[in-house]
Structures are given as structure tokens and as C-alpha cells.
Amino acid sequence: MGKGALNHPNLFLQEYSWEEIRRHNTKKEQWIVIDGYVYDITAWSRKHPGGGSIIRNYAGEDASEAWCAFHTNKDFASKFLRTLVIGQVKGGTSDTLPIIEDFRKLRKTVEDMGLFKPSKTFFTFIMLHIFAAEFIGWFIMWYFGTGWVPFVIGACFLTIAQNQTGWSQHDYGHLSVLPTNRLNHWMHIFLINFMKGASSDWWNYRHNNHHAKPNVIHKDPDIRLDYLLLVGKVLPVEWGKKKKGVMPYNHQHWYFYMTLPPLLLPLYFNFEIPYYLIRRKRWTEIFWTSTFFLRYQLMFNSMLGFAGVFGLFMFVRFLESHWFVWATQMSHLPCEVDHEKLDNWVSMQLRATCNIEGSLFNDWFSGHLNYQIEHHLFPTMPRNNLCKAVPLVRSLCKKHNIPYICKPLWQGFTDIIGSLKASGEMWHDAYYK
Incomplete structure (x- = not known):
């Protein structure tokens, strides 16, 4: 058992x-x-x-x-x-499957190694560097004024703060930092609602479903891009044969640059989050989310005015969106996307994920989500320990002849475009066959 x-x-x-x-x-x-x-x-x-x-x-x-x-x-x-x-x-x-028996032994091993215990020093540093980046962004505009140079430089520091807060809220959303679920939950609300202006409830809905069934059609909300982009090898052929779709998907590897990276956070998420909360009558969540916008007005209104603060917010979201999309999609978009196969946990997670090589910059840039394989197999493992589980997971994959894919950062980016190009061509061939 x-x-x-x-x-x-x-x-x-x-x-x-x-x-x-x-x-x-x-x-x-x-x-x-x-x-x-x-x-x-x-x-x-x-x-x-x-x-x-x-x-x-x-x-x-x-x-x-x-x-x-x-x-x-x-x-x-x-x-x-x-x-x-x-x-x-x-x-x-x-549990009669050999791969599941071995995975359970592996989980027991990483538990005995203490890899589910967070580092207080690490997570304290993460929080301090978030606060420092936001303070620097505010200070630059307060001290040097709001001309375009200090405005852009300040916005860049605010973008760092926002994106790193995004990686940090992910830690608490996975209950991997503090000793109780309740403390993790409240810290999650502080970070994603108060610090980012998003929603803990909305994030849990999307992200839990993504982890439960990654890259599974109709079950993973993160691949519901059909009316803009077709991903994988299955959906493009299905849509092509049915003559579905309003976009020229055979060109999606080009218009991707002008759509998902610049627009996901400032446009789509800013629509989806309030729609989700109002539809489900999450009034408490709406209150906590609104505190972010009050906070930003208090910080920047005297320098920029009401409309100027809104413009700053949208510009930061625009910059953050590029960072967020490239960092998150490189580990999933080029991987297998298919209908439900009723496969075991390990095989399902490995088909839908790949890693990006670890380094000080890559770990910081991606919030340690470059170790996507280990994160999906052990979603509650603190991110600072994911790299320590890599050799063990590699050995498990080697024993069961399952590919363990780890790429350089540049290849992760190029594979996003390459996979979109291949999927678009499949749609085109099926549509006009």
C-alpha cells in the first residue's frame, strides 16, 4: 500500500x-x-x-x-x-505495477532525506528580495521623478517583484513552506491577492486541475487555447478534419509573439479572474484582491495620478506577461498533449513535462520550475529541494525506459515555437486534405 x-x-x-x-x-x-x-x-x-x-x-x-x-x-x-x-x-x-512500486519507494526515500522540509533561510531570502525589488521600483520614481527613463527602470524593478511574487505564491499554494495548511493558505492570499491583485481561489482551481491531469485535453485548463492556438499532435488533426477554427493556425508560430506573451496577463487574466470570482460569488476573495489596487494607488497616486497608476499597472503586467509565458510554457507546451489515457501517475506526469537545465540564473528566472518533472511528481516538495531529487528520478526513468528530458534554456524557448509550427502544419494538412 x-x-x-x-x-x-x-x-x-x-x-x-x-x-x-x-x-x-x-x-x-x-x-x-x-x-x-x-x-x-x-x-x-x-x-x-x-x-x-x-x-x-x-x-x-x-x-x-x-x-x-x-x-x-x-x-x-x-x-x-x-x-x-x-x-x-x-x-x-x-500498486501491482512495477513503476508504481518503485515510485512509492522513491517517495519514501526523498521523505527520509528530508526533501519535504523547507529551508527557512531560502524562503526568507525570497521574500526579502521581493520586497527589495518593489521598494527600489517605487523609490526610483519617487526620487528621480516619473520621466520615461525612471518610469521604465522603476517599472522593470516592479516587474521583477511581481514575477518573483508569482513564483513565491506558487510555493504557498502548494502548501510547501509553512507547517500548517492554514498558514500556507493565508500566506498565499497575502502574496497572490494583496501583493499581485489576483486570486487564491482562482489560482487553486486552475493550478490544481493542471497538476492532476497535465496536458490532458478537456481536463487541464492551461491548454485550453483552442480558439487562438492549437497544441500537440491530436487537437490540430481533429480540428482540421472537422474544419474547425477561425485562426490561421499554420501561422500560429508567428502570431504567438503578438498574442500570448504580451496579452495573457494584462488582458486575458484581468478578464478571467473577476469573471471567475463574480460567477462563483467569492466576495471575500474580491475584497482581498481589491486591496492590491488600493495599495498601488497609495504608493504611486501622488506621483502619477489615478489614471497614471492604472497605466503603470498595465505596463508592469505587459512586461511580466512575457516573462511568465516563456518561463512556464517551455516545460509543457512542447510535450505530449492528448486525451485521457487512464495511465498511471508517473507515466502521465513524465509525458507532460520536461526540465530545463539548472543554474543560478535559470532557477531564479523560472522560480525553480525548470525542475518541472520533479515538481509534478512531488507537488508539495519545497522548490529549493527539487534539484536534489533529480538523480533519483533520473534513475527511476532509466530503469523503466521512460525518457527524462532536460534541455538548455535556449532550447526550451525555441521548442515552444517549433512545437507550435508543427501543430499548425498538422492542422493545415488535415483541413485541406
Whole structure:
């Protein structure tokens, strides 16, 4: 059994075949399997703290490794599961797969090595350098005025602060820094709502679903780019054969430069976040998000005026968007994008991720998300320890003949464009065949 194994010794449990379990993956009925036990999560999914869709995406499947990977306080989470158990699996579970057995041993090894323990010094430095960058950005405009030179230089420092805050909120969103989930959650709100003007609730919805099913069509929100870009080898052919799409996708590797990098944060996210919060009536989240805009007005209004502060905000978002898109897409966009394969946790994560070579600059530039493989296998591992898990994960991949892809930074960037070009040509060939 895995780390998250549960025992129900006092229950006489009915046995279910995998054929029957897989049939319960509809909107009306959702069953999942964790370490050989079957749970009916149909009603519970609406109450799930990580969002209902993340758990529903595993309906009819074995969710053992995902459950173990996402929950830091497994004893607490187990209390809820015990009320949902309805039976056990007939004929074995995924832990009979050699790769899962070896992965569970690997997880135990990295736990014994202390790789799930954060470095206080590291995360203190991260916070201090964020505050320093924002202060320098404000000070330059306060001291030197708001002419275009100090304005641009100040905005660059503010962009550093915003982007590094983005990497930092990611740490707390994954519950990987502070000792309790509650403390991580409140720090997450402070960073992403108050410091960035986004939303903790919105981020959890998007990012948890991405981690649960990376690059899986209809399940990973990060690849829902269909009406602008087609990615992978499957969607372009499907859309081409159906004569779908309004964009000239065979040219998407060119118009990518003018769309996703400059517009994702200042345009799309600034629309999606308030839409998400208002639709779900997340009024508390809206309040905390609004404190960012109040903070920026207090910091810069006397220098720039109300409209000028808004212009500064949009310019910083424009700069940040380029950084964010290139740093995040290089580890996913060129990888396999496909429909649900019902594959095991390790194989699924490795197909959808690749690494960028580690260095002081690369680690800082990407917030250590250049170790995307290790991060996806161990999402609650503090980022300063991801590099220490690399040799162990490489050995696991080598043993099971699974490619472990690690690229230079420049190749990560060029592969984004190369993959978009290849996908666009597939669409064009299927459309005009």
C-alpha cells in the first residue's frame, strides 16, 4: 500500500470490478479508488477544498498517487474519506505495477532525506528580495521623478517583484513552506491577492486541475487555447478534419509573439479572474484582491495620478506577461498533449513535462520550475529541494525506459515555437486534405 493507504478493518466491504468502477465517471455518479478502496465522491466533490473538478477528473480511476501527492496532512484528509467508502477493488490495484512500486519507494526515500522540509533561510531570502525589488521600483520614481527613463527602470524593478511574487505564491499554494495548511493558505492570499491583485481561489482551481491531469485535453485548463492556438499532435488533426477554427493556425508560430506573451496577463487574466470570482460569488476573495489596487494607488497616486497608476499597472503586467509565458510554457507546451489515457501517475506526469537545465540564473528566472518533472511528481516538495531529487528520478526513468528530458534554456524557448509550427502544419494538412 502507498503512503496514503487507508484501513477499514471493521467494515464488510463489497467488491467491485474495474469495469464497474470505470462506469461511474459521469456527472451523476463519481467513484474513485485509493489504495484498493472504492469511494463514492459524488456529493463530496462539491465540498472538496481543492475544488470539485480536480477530484471529479479522477472519477472511475485509481487516484492513489494523486491523493498522496496533493495532501500534506493525510490523517486529516482520511477522516473525510472514511465516510465515503463503499467497497474495495476486485483483482488488485495500480500498486501491482512495477513503476508504481518503485515510485512509492522513491517517495519514501526523498521523505527520509528530508526533501519535504523547507529551508527557512531560502524562503526568507525570497521574500526579502521581493520586497527589495518593489521598494527600489517605487523609490526610483519617487526620487528621480516619473520621466520615461525612471518610469521604465522603476517599472522593470516592479516587474521583477511581481514575477518573483508569482513564483513565491506558487510555493504557498502548494502548501510547501509553512507547517500548517492554514498558514500556507493565508500566506498565499497575502502574496497572490494583496501583493499581485489576483486570486487564491482562482489560482487553486486552475493550478490544481493542471497538476492532476497535465496536458490532458478537456481536463487541464492551461491548454485550453483552442480558439487562438492549437497544441500537440491530436487537437490540430481533429480540428482540421472537422474544419474547425477561425485562426490561421499554420501561422500560429508567428502570431504567438503578438498574442500570448504580451496579452495573457494584462488582458486575458484581468478578464478571467473577476469573471471567475463574480460567477462563483467569492466576495471575500474580491475584497482581498481589491486591496492590491488600493495599495498601488497609495504608493504611486501622488506621483502619477489615478489614471497614471492604472497605466503603470498595465505596463508592469505587459512586461511580466512575457516573462511568465516563456518561463512556464517551455516545460509543457512542447510535450505530449492528448486525451485521457487512464495511465498511471508517473507515466502521465513524465509525458507532460520536461526540465530545463539548472543554474543560478535559470532557477531564479523560472522560480525553480525548470525542475518541472520533479515538481509534478512531488507537488508539495519545497522548490529549493527539487534539484536534489533529480538523480533519483533520473534513475527511476532509466530503469523503466521512460525518457527524462532536460534541455538548455535556449532550447526550451525555441521548442515552444517549433512545437507550435508543427501543430499548425498538422492542422493545415488535415483541413485541406
